[in-house]
Amino acid sequence: MAKVSRLDGLQGASTGPAGVPLQGRGNNRGRAMTFQVWGRRREASHDLAWVPDAEGGRGTAMRRRTPATKDPTAVERANLLNMAKLSIKGLIESALSFGRTLDSDYPPLQQFFVVMEHCLKHGLKVRKSFLSYNKTIWGPLELVEKLYPEAEEIGASVRDLPGLKTPLGRARAWLRLALMQKKMADYLRCLIIQRDLLSEFYEYHALMMEEEGAVIVGLLVGLNVIDANLCVKGEDLDSQVGVIDFSMYLKNEEDIGNKERNVQIAAILDQKNYVEELNRQLNSTVSSLHSRVDSLEKSNTKLIEELAIAKNNIIKLQEENHQLRSENKLILMKTQQHLEVTKVDVETELQTYKHSRQGLDEMYNEARRQLRDESQLRQDVENELAVQVSMKHEIELAMKLLEKDIHEKQDTLIGLRQQLEEVKAINIEMYQKLQGSEDGLKEKNEIIARLEEKTSKITAAMRQLEQSDNDLLTQTRTIAMSLVKCASSDTQDQYKLVKDISF
Numbered sequence: 001m002a003k004v005s006r007l008d009g010l011q012g013a014s015t016g017p018a019g020v021p022l023q024g025r026g027n028n029r030g031r032a033m034t035f036q037v038w039g040r041r042r043e044a045s046h047d048l049a050w051v052p053d054a055e056g057g058r059g060t061a062m063r064r065r066t067p068a069t070k071d072p073t074a075v076e077r078a079n080l081l082n083m084a085k086l087s088i089k090g091l092i093e094s095a096l097s098f099g100r101t102l103d104s105d106y107p108p109l110q111q112f113f114v115v116m117e118h119c120l121k122h123g124l125k126v127r128k129s130f131l132s133y134n135k136t137i138w139g140p141l142e143l144v145e146k147l148y149p150e151a152e153e154i155g156a157s158v159r160d161l162p163g164l165k166t167p168l169g170r171a172r173a174w175l176r177l178a179l180m181q182k183k184m185a186d187y188l189r190c191l192i193i194q195r196d197l198l199s200e201f202y203e204y205h206a207l208m209m210e211e212e213g214a215v216i217v218g219l220l221v222g223l224n225v226i227d228a229n230l231c232v233k234g235e236d237l238d239s240q241v242g243v244i245d246f247s248m249y250l251k252n253e254e255d256i257g258n259k260e261r262n263v264q265i266a267a268i269l270d271q272k273n274y275v276e277e278l279n280r281q282l283n284s285t286v287s288s289l290h291s292r293v294d295s296l297e298k299s300n301t302k303l304i305e306e307l308a309i310a311k312n313n314i315i316k317l318q319e320e321n322h323q324l325r326s327e328n329k330l331i332l333m334k335t336q337q338h339l340e341v342t343k344v345d346v347e348t349e350l351q352t353y354k355h356s357r358q359g360l361d362e363m364y365n366e367a368r369r370q371l372r373d374e375s376q377l378r379q380d381v382e383n384e385l386a387v388q389v390s391m392k393h394e395i396e397l398a399m400k401l402l403e404k405d406i407h408e409k410q411d412t413l414i415g416l417r418q419q420l421e422e423v424k425a426i427n428i429e430m431y432q433k434l435q436g437s438e439d440g441l442k443e444k445n446e447i448i449a450r451l452e453e454k455t456s457k458i459t460a461a462m463r464q465l466e467q468s469d470n471d472l473l474t475q476t477r478t479i480a481m482s483l484v485k486c487a488s489s490d491t492q493d494q495y496k497l498v499k500d501i502s503f
Contacts (some may be wrong), residue, residue, distance in 0.1 A: 071205075073123070073205040074205075076122060076207075077122065077205075077207050077210055077212045078212070080115075080118060080119050080122055080207055080212070081207075081212045081215060081216060083115050083118075083244060084115055084116070084119055084216045084219060085219060087108070087111055087112045087115040088112065088219045088220065088222060088223065090108050090111075090248065091108045091109060091111075091112045091223070091226070092222055092223065092225065092226060094106075094108045095108075095225075095226040095227075096225070096226070101227045101228065101229045102226060102227065102228045102229065103228075103229055103230065103231075104176075104230045104231055104235060107245075107248065108248065109228065111244065111245055111248055113172065113175055113176070113242075114242040114243065114244055114245075115244060116175055117137065117171075117172070117175070117242045118242065118244065119207055119208075119213075119216060120137040120140070120141075120171075120207075120208065121137055122206055122207040122208070123202045123203040123204075123205055123206020123207060123208070123209065124136075124137065124201060124202060124203075124206065125200075125201055125202060125203060136166075136167040136168050136171065137167075137168070137171045138167035138168065138170050138171040138174075139167070139201050140191060140198060140201045140202070140208070141171050141174050141175075141191075142155060143191065143194075143197060143198075143201075144187045144188075144190060144191055147190040147191065147193075147194055147197075148186065148187055148190045150183070151183075151187055154174060154177050154178060154181065154183075155174070157177060158170050158173045158174050158177065161173055161232060161233060162233065163233070163236070163238075164237060164238065165238055166238045168237075168238065169237040169238035170237075172237040172240065173232050173237055176228075176230045176232050177230075177232065179223065179228050179230070180228050180229070180230055182223070182224045184220050184223065185217055185218075185220035185221045185223070185224070188213075188216075188217045188220065189217050191208070192208055192213045192214055192217060195209060448484065451480070451483065451484065452484075455480045455484075458476060458480070459477070462476065
């Protein structure tokens, strides 16, 4: 069984002068307004007609007018809105006058759930199932979990409840848990905002699709001031019959008179309680003032004692002041006598100082002259020292330059030696190449000799050929001559190359 904590601030909703709470005043004013509304409803009840609801019951009341004046669906929405207003207002007023947590057997609370069930069923689409047609409000309420993450807990709680077999029973349990959590207005507000998703479950003329649904959601915010403690597990929610009891909202004149007398009696009792509370507060203020007077008297006596002590201290301080003044006069006379004696001593010392000052001036002049001579000698020595230091710096700089020059020459000498070694290696390599070229020249000379022998043989053979082969003979001769020229040119180039290398 889920429980919801009571809201703070329900008691003492209205206060009187000096912050004294007036218990029941706000509730009595609400009761008077409720009776006026009920009287008006009773006067208008003669013009009401009963409109059957979607399940075929008696349904809600509407005014007797011709069917052509208004749309029946609009009349149904208006009737449901009025019933929702009456049920919510009556539930809030009765709960505040009841003064404690509401349970499942409270009649206005049961009628509120019935009215909310009728409001949610209005314009609901019929869905086909495997066995029969299904028309339940659990579908749109289950959609709240996707739109409002905090509603996942209440949905899981409803599914885990034992004994609930029908979707309608789960929807009724969901409404009761939402009321205990004081989140019903928030959940339904998220639902009516998403009309594109809500259109899958409701017709376009349904209460939840029109402005009346938003008005009912706004009225549900007022239910956050009441506390409900409902046992959902032990209640048979599947087989309940939701019928609106209009007798709770349509009262006769005798009941209204009794209610007014009760209101007057309650107002008188409230005034009596207010006066008693005011008297109690006045008594408490008087006692607090007495205690403050006692504390002020005690503090006054303490201040008088402290004043007497301060006066005695002032007299003692005045006596001490007189003694200090007489002592000050004696000290002043002694100091004057001492000053006269010291003045005579100072005059004698001044005369002796004047006589000794002449000798000191002569000694000072002599010392000053010696100091001037010594300073001149020192200046000469310092100048000579500066010259010696500058010469030393120049010698050191020259030594550094010579060392640098020596290092550079050593580097150049090392580079020249390396170049000499490289030249020697190149000469050796060139000599080796020269010897190889001479050997090649000899081989080529032998080749030329062999070629000349071959050409002679070829010419002899060609002479013996027929006249028809004269063209071929001339071509072979030209080829042989070109080969000879190429060989001779190669040998000459190699010979020139060897001469250049040797030089």
